[in-house]
């Protein structure tokens with residue numbers, strides 16, 4: 001695999017096929033919704049549309065009956081009537097195990113910005129042996145959350161549909177592909193090349209750190225083809241980019257380091273999973289599985305490390321082992337090494353685990369870590385529509401088994417004229433308690449309230465935020481089955497969250513919001529706030545239990561079918577037309593094996609939130625997950641990401657050169673590469689219609 005790759009182009013349409021329909025569009029067998037199964041939730045939606053206060057006496061008790069597990073059994077047995085959703089105008093496609101993207105008949109797909117595509121600086125071409133510095137001028141690896149900012153930049157949902165800044169997260173890196181030239185060196189436990197002295201080559205470390213972070217790249221549609229446009233705003237933000245800490249943790253003892261003795265700055269963002277878009281048109285990137293990037297060999301690490309899983313042994317990539325011993329690398333060893341916290345990096349992990357704000361339109365802007373939104377394995381962040389004169393409200397999930405769902409409400413009201421990042425620095429962070437009766441409450445994580453006091457080990461609001469998980473434990477939040485992406489239906493205010501799976505939940509640990517023991521398929525929950533989005537209480541229900549035809553449940557009580565079986569929902573987005581897009585992430589270790597084989601490669605589906613109808617819209621190549629979804633404002637171009645194609649190859653097959661995916665290049669001398677895929681409808685119509 002050391003030979004030079006062939007030159008490639010962005011044009012890879014030949015590897016993408018449209019699927020022939022299995023049955024006609026009309027007269028399909030999708031059941032109509034039977035609203036009698038969930039009348040009260042529908043009433044709530046209608047009430048919200050009319051901007052009326054919703055919950056009145058007696059409804060909560062009725063909802064309790066509706067959403068109890070007994071009721072779920074009844075709904076499974078209820079009859080359904082056939083009809084078709086006005087929102088879903090495409091024919092569902094079958095599951096796939098092919099090494100390609102498949103979209104419905106009448107749609108086309110184009111690959112854009114694969115890993116290594118040059119976007120900035122000297123625009124170095126992709127080669128297997130690109131240096132660390134060159135990677136810093138190219139698209140990173142492992143594309144994830146993403147947003148399209150129309151080039152004029154007036155607002156997140158208005159402006160050009162043919163030219164914009166595409167902003168893409170890069171979650172992690174694949175050493176076997178990143179260091180092709182180094183294959184043959186000894187590998188550490190994560191498969192990373194180690195030198196004979198146990199150190200890491202510093203340029204390999206640099207390449208890994210520059211493969212992380214966020215890409216900002218101008219893209220344009222010219223004559224129906226999307227391509228990169230050279231622009232001064234094109235930018236890579238990486239695991240090395242200087243950043244500021246804002247909010248209550250800024251300047252506190254928890255974040256003082258040798259690099260920033262006053263606790264106001266740090267370097268880089270890592271494991272950027274999903275994202276958010278603020279009402280003032282900036283990008284938020286979420287730091288998810290950051291803890292593994294550090295080690296702390298101290299005998300008794302603090303809870304702000306141990307509760308998040310910082311290892312006592314080795315860091316995930318061994319960046320702290322870089323052979324040049326540079327400060328920006330050794331900081332990933334958080335062991336106590338000096339007399340004072342400002343002389344070592346014992347606090348470095350506390351500068352990660354945050355939501356980070358980036359202004360994509362200002363290439364000189366310093367990313368801001370917004371500590372008021374809490375510190376955990378942030379999957380992403382989603383906003384309720386901003387209302388003039390009212391606080392802003394957003395939600396974030398903590399993706400780990402038995403972790404929580406959070407909501408943030410700003411202290412200051414939103415004003416279009418003055419809105420900005422300061423609204424994310426001063427507010428109340430809440431954590432969700434889902435009750436079995438179909439209601440829920442938001443528990444404030446505020447120093448001095450709910451027992452978050454010095455007697456119970458919390459010294460300040462900065463302490464509560466650095467130790468968000470411990471604070472949420474203390475107040476009695478509901479332990480969920482791995483909260484991943486959320487979505488807000490802007491027309492109703494309904495909030496959706498994917499709960500991807502949790503095979504560790506025992507029968508004794510099941511509850512109404514997490515009803516399955518050993519939950520291998522995952523589910524999607526939704527709720528409406530009781531009143532406006534700042535409300536302290538909400539009403540929830542399960543939108544769909546994912547899984548096989550015999551072990552799943554749609555909103556109408558029936559199981560999924562061949563047209564829509566899926567497992568491990570992860571990415572989620574509600575478009576402006578009201579379609580709910582669902583993306584799956586069956587893990588590499590399970591994909592196409594055993595019970596999971598029936599779902600084929602990871603996929604994307606579209607759902608009608610009103611009827612609960614779901615149709616499979618796209619299937620991806622081998623070994624990947626589909627993640628990240630956004631459209632242009634006119635909804636006639638959809639962008640999605642393919643992450644880690646070929647990740648299911650075994651060490652033995654990799655060593656023998658037998659890769660199981662060559663997507664998207666289909667070139668035997670190029671590794672599979674994560675990439676964005678652009679989807680259009682051949683008649684120029686709205687995607688999904």
Ligand code: FEO
Pocket residue numbers: 171273274288379399484570
């Ligand atoms: Fe990065 Fe929870 O997916």
Ligand code: CA
Pocket residue numbers: 273274379484485570571585627
């Ligand atoms: Ca994810």
Ligand code: CA
Pocket residue numbers: 585587625
């Ligand atoms: Ca994954």
Ligand code: CA
Pocket residue numbers: 484500570585
């Ligand atoms: Ca996932």
